[in-house]
Amino acid sequence: MRTGGRTATFSRADVVAAGVRLGLQDLSVQAVADALGVTPAAVYRHVPSRAALETLVGEAVLDGLTLHDDPGHSTAAHLVAFGRQLRRFTLDHPGTAQYLQRLFPRGPSGVRLLETQIRALADRGYAPAAATVLSSAIATVTIGIVAAGQAQEAHTRLDPPGAEESTREALAAMAGSPLVQAATLGIPAHTADDYFELVLTSLAEGLVAKLPPGRDVADLAEALREER
Numbered sequence: 001m002r003t004g005g006r007t008a009t010f011s012r013a014d015v016v017a018a019g020v021r022l023g024l025q026d027l028s029v030q031a032v033a034d035a036l037g038v039t040p041a042a043v044y045r046h047v048p049s050r051a052a053l054e055t056l057v058g059e060a061v062l063d064g065l066t067l068h069d070d071p072g073h074s075t076a077a078h079l080v081a082f083g084r085q086l087r088r089f090t091l092d093h094p095g096t097a098q099y100l101q102r103l104f105p106r107g108p109s110g111v112r113l114l115e116t117q118i119r120a121l122a123d124r125g126y127a128p129a130a131a132t133v134l135s136s137a138i139a140t141v142t143i144g145i146v147a148a149g150q151a152q153e154a155h156t157r158l159d160p161p162g163a164e165e166s167t168r169e170a171l172a173a174m175a176g177s178p179l180v181q182a183a184t185l186g187i188p189a190h191t192a193d194d195y196f197e198l199v200l201t202s203l204a205e206g207l208v209a210k211l212p213p214g215r216d217v218a219d220l221a222e223a224l225r226e227e228r
Contacts, residue, residue, distance in 0.1 A: 012046040019057035024095030055106050058099045062109035065089045069120040079204040083142045090146045097147040125213030133217055134207055
C-alpha cells in the first residue's frame, strides 16, 4: 500500500476487513497482502500466523450471524430453525462451515452464538449442559452436510483426471445390485433442501425425545452406556 512513493500505514482492522472481503474460502496471508498492496511480511507484523488470521477473519464473519428465536416454537421446531439459519449463513459465506468444523468457539462471536442458544433453550426448560449438547448436535450435522456439499461441488468444478470414469464405474456398480436399484427407485425426486429438512427434523425430534426438558445429560449418557 504505497502513496507518493512512501509506504502507507495500515492496521490490524485493515487486515481483517481485507480478509472478510476475500472470504474464508479464499483466505491466505498472500491474498490479504495482495489486497492491501503490501508484502506478506507486512501482514505478519499485525497477525502472528495464518491460524491467527483465520480466527480474526472468522470471528468477524460470524459477527454477521444473528440467530432469531420464535418464542412460540417447541424445542424441536426451535432446533430445526437454528439449523436452517446456520445452513443458510454457511452457504452464503463459503469456507465458514470448514472454519466452524475445525474449532468452535474460538472467540467472542462464537461464544455469543453459543450463549444465544443456551438462553433460548433455557427458556424451554433446559439446563446449560443439555442446551449445549442439543445445539452442538444440530450444528455438527448441519455444518457437516454443508461442508460435504461444498467439497463435492469443488471436486466437480476441478474435474480431476479420471473423475468421469469413476462416476461411470460407481453407477455401474449400483446398477449391478438389484437390491440397491430397488432402494433407489423407492426414493422420490428431491432437492438438497428436501434432504436437509428430512435429516434435520428427524434429528431434532429424536434428540428431544432422548433429552427432554429436565433430564440431566449425565443421566442420558449413563442410560446410553447401559444400552450398549
